[in-house]
Amino acid sequence: MQQPVFLTAEGIENxxxxxxxxxxVRRPELARILRRAIQQxxxxxxADYIAAKEEQAFLEGRIQQIEMMxxxxxxxxxNGPAGVVDLGSQVxxxxxxxxxxxxxxxxGPAEADPLNGKVSHESPLGQALxxxxxxxxxxxxxxxxxxxxxxxxxx
Numbered sequence: 001m002q003q004p005v006f007l008t009a010e011g012i013e014n015x016x017x018x019x020x021x022x023x024x025v026r027r028p029e030l031a032r033i034l035r036r037a038i039q040q041x042x043x044x045x046x047a048d049y050i051a052a053k054e055e056q057a058f059l060e061g062r063i064q065q066i067e068m069m070x071x072x073x074x075x076x077x078x079n080g081p082a083g084v085v086d087l088g089s090q091v092x093x094x095x096x097x098x099x100x101x102x103x104x105x106x107x108g109p110a111e112a113d114p115l116n117g118k119v120s121h122e123s124p125l126g127q128a129l130x131x132x133x134x135x136x137x138x139x140x141x142x143x144x145x146x147x148x149x150x151x152x153x154x155x
Contacts, residue, residue: 004074006087006108006121012073019066022059030056069110076108083154085129087121090155093129096148106130125149 007015030052037049076088085091087106094101104119106129112120119126128138129151136151 002068002072005069005072005110006076007069007073007111008076008088008105008107011107011111012070012075015066015070015073019063019070022063022066026059027063030059074108083133085132085151085154091129091132091151092153093149093151096150101152104129 033052034049034056037046037052040046040048085106087108089106090103091106092101092103102117104117104125106121106126107118109120109122112118112123114123119129121127121130124140124142128140128149132138132151132154134151134153137148138151139146139148
């Protein structure tokens with residue numbers, strides 16, 4: 001049995017859009033490129049053909065990956081106790097020694113994008129925040145050493 005893929009409604013929609021683009025736009029573009037490359041003759045030394053075949057393999061792999069993720073998607077809904085960090089929560093934290101708070105959304109690993117404030121519930125920070133409330137202090141073991149955060153707000 002496949003593992004569940006925890007996604008927000010936004011994450012599911014983004015995957016559906018990407019899949020639609022790959023199937024309806026990118027796949028036909030690659031087919032045209034391959035047809036042109038094949039018409040050039042000797043495929044053993046045809047760089048266009050080789051590159052297009054490699055890209056086609058990557059594309060088909062990504063399409064299969066997205067289809068599997070959507071098949072196993074579990075929608076993250078805020079159905080836990082109010083004010084407690086859970087999957088889907090938006091958490092405002094203040095790192096010890098900093099003046100500016102940071103806002104994170106707790107998401108599944110498939111949707112994680114730390115540079116854009118989306119933290120996996122399986123990451124050290126995500127694990128440390130789960131179940132916490134405003135006012136709680138958490139310490140995360142980061143590669144550079146422990147980092148302490150105060151939870152300011154959970155929504």
